[in-house]
Amino acid sequence: RLIRLRERLAKSNSIFGKGLLALLSSDRIDEGVWEEVEETLLLADIGTDASMDLVDTLRERVRVMGTRSPEHVRAMLREELVNLVDPTMDRTLNVARTDGKPAVVLVVGVNGVGKTTTVGKLARVLVAEDKDVLLGAADTFRAAAAQQLATWGARVGVPTVKSDVDGADPASVAFEAVKSGIEQEVDVVMVDTAGRLQNKVGLMDELGKVKRVIEKQADVDEVLLVLDATTGQNGLAQAKVFAEVVDITGIVLTKLDGTAKGGIVVAIQKQLGVPVKLVGLGEGPDDLAPFDAESFVDAILA
């Protein structure tokens, strides 16, 4: 999987990594070069503060380094980028049964970011780890959403609890899903939700209620916020709204295969103080990878 992360990211994101390497390998690194370095970081969506900090650190390191070999420059850049992505964050998914009950994973995010697809892919990963999984289709807003989730469930070989009534109460579907999961003694219940950001109060009410209703029966172990990496600053704004509504425990960054803006990982983690735990690298069932600072940076510098 990590090899795939490397292959998939290399295409779009190495443009940014290679650009940085080339700039830092210039014979003379003057202010103009540093400006270009900063611009490159900003274009990759790393964010203003982080870009400035990184440039300051690199400038100081290059100054004290004296002679620079390409290996030196590469090692230095790798080290600083890894630090920025933060290898110390705990990226483990909490999907173990506790107190004789299934782990509950709530998946939230705006429509179209890849929530349902992520639930399907993650179910597949968990099934491959020999876990019994059950899906709950609490995205009752879009008529086709529940069916799309059930299709993923069938594809992966796990049951889906959904309502056949259009516009059913998401909280009741979530309740029924967790209830079934407890009765069937599954390991993980994953609940897909709707994300109508147009109405923040409505969203807050709905997600809050979904969570409360689940918690009448079992703890919610993970709240995964799914964000589309291609949406840049817009994604950051979305993340903020969701973080106000529920306690996010992890981020899934989708569509990293289609953007050179991998720096958004840094910006989002800094903004929310929550780790990116998984990344989406395509539309297929295997296109989900665990996130890890070192492999990510190696992919960027590949």
Ligand code: GDP
């Ligand atoms: P939802 O509305 O948030 O549930 O989004 P969906 O799961 O329906 O996904 C929306 C679209 O994004 C679909 O066409 C997916 O195939 C696509 N998609 C989801 N994840 C990824 C990804 O990691 N990479 C790419 N390239 N496409 C993705």
